[in-house]
Amino acid sequence: MKISVIIPVYNAENYISQAVQSALQFEEVFEVILVEDKSPDNALIVCQRLMEEHDRVKLYQHPDKQNHGAGASRNLGIQNATGDFIAFLDADDYYLPNRFDAEKELFQNPDVEGVYGAIGVHYYSEKAKEQYYKIFEDRLTTVYKKHNPQDVFPGLLNMKGSFGLFSLDGLTIRKSALSKVGQFFKTQLRLHQDTEFIFRLSFYLRLYSGLLNTAVAVRGVHENNRITQVDVGKIKPSSTRIMLWREVNNWAQHENLISNDIKKHIERTLRSYQIAEASVPRKWGMITKYLFTDFRSIKSGLYNINFRKYLL
Structure with a gap:
């Protein structure tokens, strides 16, 4: 396997090194693509240092060097990826050592176009845990049992009872299959581009379950997560x-x-x-x-x- 891991980077100078190191631990990771999105902190400097230290780390910015959001940054990463498989990672999250265990076996079957697994949660501070524990607790974000690929799309739409969900951090896609999806991430969405993308993927591609009962990646929760601020009402x-x-x-x-x-x-x-x-x-x-x-x-x-x- 030759996996391209795509990491959009915005305001993540304190976390990006951990994310990159967690991806580089795997021989299967052919390249780690950082897309720096005009961060207000020193994330660009950290990304430049990581690129200098590691041959597999590549750094991109948008042509105008402006901020375009996570969706556009992931699109730029996909366009520049040269691996046979695409995996995603947020800059404040990280992979666990079992991240691609199921993928190495499942992708031997050419009919498998994507594999999803469970992710856990890590609180970077006691303040973050105090604020957001009621949202995430210590639960896995996962699909609750194995399903046939044709059941994934209606399941994610909540048409099959208690289905669960998965996130980009736990998803690996066969790059050649992306031609079926059309547009990648919808850049007109301010948030939830990943949810919309996963909906379309689950309709067009044959997605199989990997590890569902144990985390393969970890969501990092801190006070400045945009999506956690939505979940607790700081953003409408x-x-x-x-x-x-x-x-x-x-x-x-x-x-x-x-x-x-x-x-x-x-x-x-x-x-x-x-x-x-x-x-x-x-x-x-x-x-x-x-x-x-x-x-x-x-x-x-x-x-x-x-x-x-x-x-x-």
């Missing part, structure tokens, strides 16, 4: 998820191979977020209105808002 989650599901819906409606049942399910999911977004400004008025007359409705309404807030 509903609008970014509306953008995600609107993009998924637009794609699905133009894909003739997607069944009408799935298209309707995606439309309903988008609509649920739109309803939740519209209801938030009225929440406190609702509480005032029914405080003494219908407390049960208040309780139910707040529950529904919070439930939608923490959906994917």
Whole structure:
């Protein structure tokens, strides 16, 4: 195997060295591609040093040297990758020694176009753990049991009960299969480009489960994670998820191979977020209105808002 590991780098000077070293431990890793995205810290200097120290580390920036986001940075990495397989890693995360154990076996079958595994969580500080433990606890992010490839797409859409999920850190793709996907990461999405990309991958490619009961990579949680700030409400989650599901819906409606049942399910999911977004400004008025007359409705309404807030 010749694996290209793609790492978008933004504001990660304290973490990027660990991420790179965790990828270089594998002989199968042919190259580590760093895409520095105009970080406000000293990440570029750290990346330059890593490139000088390791022959397998390559460093890129966007042609205009400006910030373009994680999706565009991953796209640039894919375009410059020369390995036969693509793996991803966030700059503040890291691989574990078993990262490619299942992949080395499964990819011997040419029908396997992608393999996904479980990831764990690491808190970089007690403050980060105090803030975000209620979101991640010490759980694995994983798919709960092995599934046939054709069941992965509807499973990720929550159409098959308790399915679970996987992240880019635990995903490896056969590079030649990416031609089936069309556009790589949707750069118009501010967040959740990875979720939208995984949805399309799971529809077009034959994705197989690797290690599901033990972590193959670790999500690093600290105070400045953009996605954790969304999860705890520091960044408004509903609008970014509306953008995600609107993009998924637009794609699905133009894909003739997607069944009408799935298209309707995606439309309903988008609509649920739109309803939740519209209801938030009225929440406190609702509480005032029914405080003494219908407390049960208040309780139910707040529950529904919070439930939608923490959906994917």
